[in-house]
Amino acid sequence: MNGNREIEVLIVxxxxxxxxxxxRFLEQxxxxxxxxxxxxxxxxxxxxxxxxxxxLLLDVFFPDMNxxxxxxxxxxxxxxxxxxxxxxxxxxxxxxxAIQIGVFDYIIKPVxxxxxxxxxxxxxxxxxxxVQLEEESLHVTQKQVDKLLRKEIDMGSxxxxxxPKGIDPLTLDKVLEVLGKGVxxxxxxxVANEIGISRTTARRYxxxxxxxxxxxxxxxxxxxxxxxxxxxxxx
Numbered sequence: 444m445n446g447n448r449e450i451e452v453l454i455v456x457x458x459x460x461x462x463x464x465x466x467r468f469l470e471q472x473x474x475x476x477x478x479x480x481x482x483x484x485x486x487x488x489x490x491x492x493x494x495x496x497x498x499l500l501l502d503v504f505f506p507d508m509n510x511x512x513x514x515x516x517x518x519x520x521x522x523x524x525x526x527x528x529x530x531x532x533x534x535x536x537x538x539x540x541a542i543q544i545g546v547f548d549y550i551i552k553p554v555x556x557x558x559x560x561x562x563x564x565x566x567x568x569x570x571x572x573x574v575q576l577e578e579e580s581l582h583v584t585q586k587q588v589d590k591l592l593r594k595e596i597d598m599g600s601x602x603x604x605x606x607p608k609g610i611d612p613l614t615l616d617k618v619l620e621v622l623g624k625g626v627x628x629x630x631x632x633x634v635a636n637e638i639g640i641s642r643t644t645a646r647r648y649x650x651x652x653x654x655x656x657x658x659x660x661x662x663x664x665x666x667x668x669x670x671x672x673x674x675x676x677x678x
Contacts (some may be wrong), residue, residue, distance in 0.1 A: 452476065453490055461552075475563060487508075497525065499524060501514060518545055528546050557654050607651065614648060630672065630674075656677070
């Protein structure tokens with residue numbers, strides 16, 4: 444294995460428009476290469492066998508299969524193949540099943556780029572650490588194991604360690620503080636004016652919080668002009 448080579452990704456998604464969006468998202472993240480798109484069970488099994496990708500982006504529901512069943516098969520046959528579920532399925536038992544089988548992450552559609560990017564960057568770090576350990580030794584120390592499992596450890600103890608590039612924790616706290624004052628929700632422009640940042644920057648922070656399920660977004664319809672996107676604290 445070579446830690447410097449691009450991580451090969453197979454997209455398993457029957458909606459080709461969604462698959463193309465994921466492919467374009469991947470093109471914006473350094474270190475990844477899409478090696479194929481599969482829209483059915485037969486295509487997925489064939490491409491997994493031929494391409495032997497490092498990572499699957501996998502949906503749950505297909506006309507001819509259940510993605511979780513494919514996940515079980517691939518995990519039994521290809522232990523080193525990692526999977527990120529990308530699906531509209533929100534049922535808790537489906538999420539639990541995916542976690543028990545061993546997915547790296549579980550992303551609920553519609554996919555927000557910042558959440559997608561965060562997941563892929565975490566996987567890239569994990570993959571590189573694993574490759575480095577395989578090249579150096581067949582045995583690992585407890586400290587090295589802890590680093591491999593850092594995504595689970597830090598998500599609980601130090602969530603801000605995994606903030607995506609361009610998201611500052613202090614500014615993020617200010618955004619949340621301002622949102623907490625807006626009972627009916629605030630627009631990106633109002634948040635920007637309160638903090639003293641640009642509207643574009645405010646929107647980036649707000650959409651990050653939406654992707655993390657920290658806040659919700661809705662449309663407010665006024666009497667004149669287009670509807671505005673408003674953001675509301677949900678927790």
